[in-house]
Amino acid sequence: MCWCTRDLRCRSWTRRPPPRLSPCWRRPVNLPEEVALAKEVRALARQIARAVKKPVQFMEVCGTHAHAVGRLGLRQLLPEKLTLLSGPGCPVCVTPTGEIDWALELAATPEITVATFGDMIRVPGSRQSLADLRAQGANIQVVYSPMQALELAVEHSDRQWVFIGVGFETTAPTVAATIQTAARQGADNFSVLCCHKLIPPAMRALLAAGEVRIDGFLAPGHVSAILGLEPYQAVADEYHVPCVVAGFEAHDILRALLALARQVREKRAAVENEYERTVRPEGNPLARAVMEEVFEIVDARWRGLGVLPQSGYALREKYARFDAVRRYGLRPSNAGEHPLCHCGEVLRGVRRPLDCPAFADACTPEHPLGPCMVSSEGACAASYRYERIGK
Incomplete structure (x- = not known):
């Protein structure tokens, strides 16, 4: 048979x-x-239930965690007293509309080819998306790495190529290394629209705002592999909020939640690493050295959070000729979100995706109002795919 x-x-x-x-x-x-x-997994769920004595709210700040929790059905295993919020852990989602409009402005320029990751294609700007522009004939190329974008620029040296650099500390080293390579090769037709953000400042901003109670952070595994544990220590010390680095399997996430629950019960606020097979306490010094060589830390605008001090990357003067903002004279934009989109509130943990009036109605993956429904790491996309019942 x-x-x-x-x-x-x-x-x-x-x-x-x-x-x-x-x-x-x-x-x-x-x-x-x-x-x-x-x-x-069942044993960990029982231990979490025993450890949680009063209502607690933990927040993940990693889009991969958001999707893993939904895909693995972990919320159904958690006790009612434990609420797991989604935070600003999706790099595409936290990119403000104004920076999306920059990408659209560049793509609308005939002599420029825009290279971007696939997640960015359908994110709506203030008027349209890169997908809309590509349908109208704009030169937009989906790539899988910044180095691929540079290779295309070298191969097609008769055109200007701009790579849309969106991401956190995880992807910033590869972009920095690509810029170094472009400098060595003299690829003057290549530049980067740098929209990279830093996670720890966003965590501090959420706690400082006090808009939602956060009793502990599920810290991102990928980002921590670069940063190590030290950046979270300031969060734990200043706000007395524990941070636990987690991997992406069911037992990884549940172990981290158990560690957070125990710290809250014991009134401790420490930084712990439950992803030791990948994350070292010192992180990746080589990757950080590449970033520090190419980038400087600047104030940056986040969707839903506004301008956060020292929370973004910009190219240093040494590499200014590869900065698309300077090369093309892009001006700051304060364009807002779609009036029906509550992505900013979702990113702050103020609103759950399922509580949004537009969820699965006016806003779907086929017709998204904002990036949280578009990105493969978006909280709304995760809820739509894994937790949508009766909507």
């Missing part, structure tokens, strides 16, 4: 069926391993 179709007539194999594949992971199922992991 065919393992896939249950068809007795199938002769695609004769001796034994092919290995069973897990529908979630598309890998061979190792039943003892799967059973052990399931037992560990």
Whole structure:
């Protein structure tokens, strides 16, 4: 009998069926391993329930965590007293409309080809998106890395190429290394629209605003692999709020939540690392050195948070010729969001995606009003895909 179709007539194999594949992971199922992991997850959920004695609110500041929580159904395992909020952990989502409009302005220039990650294509600006412009004939190229954008610029040296640099500390080192390579190669037709942001200042801004109670942070694994643990210590010390770095498997996230719950119960505020297989206390000094060589830290505008001091990257004077803002004289814009879009409130944890009146109605992945419904790391997109019931 065919393992896939249950068809007795199938002769695609004769001796034994092919290995069973897990529908979630598309890998061979190792039943003892799967059973052990399931037992560990259930045990962690029970420990969290015992550790949470009063209502607590924790916030993840990583879009990959937001989607992992939804995909793995972890909210259903958490006690009612524990609320897990989504914060400003999606780099595309925190990019303000004004910077999207910069990308649109560049893409509308005939002699410029804009290179961007796929997530940015459908993010609406104040009037349209890059996808709309591309449909009208604009030169917009989806790339998988900044280095690919540079290679295209070198290959097509008769055109100006601008890479849209969006991301946190995770992707900033690769952009910095690409700019260094462009300088060595003399690729004067290449530049970067630098929209990179830093996570720790956003965490401090949320706590300083006091708009929503945050009892602990689920710190991002990827960002922490670059930064290490030290940047979170200032958050823990100044606001007495614990921070725990987490990985992206179910047991990683639950262990981190358990560590946060225990710290709250014990009235401690420490920085812990529950992702030791990837994150070292010192982070990645080499990657940080590349960033420090190319970038300087500046005030930056965030969607939903406004201008945060020392929260963004800009190119140093040494690399100013690769700065698209300076090269093309782009002017600051204070363009706002769509009037029906509450993405800014979602990013601050003030509103859950499911509580937005436009969710799954006026705003869907096919017709998004804001980036939180577009990006693969957006909280609204995660809720739409994994938690939408009856909407």
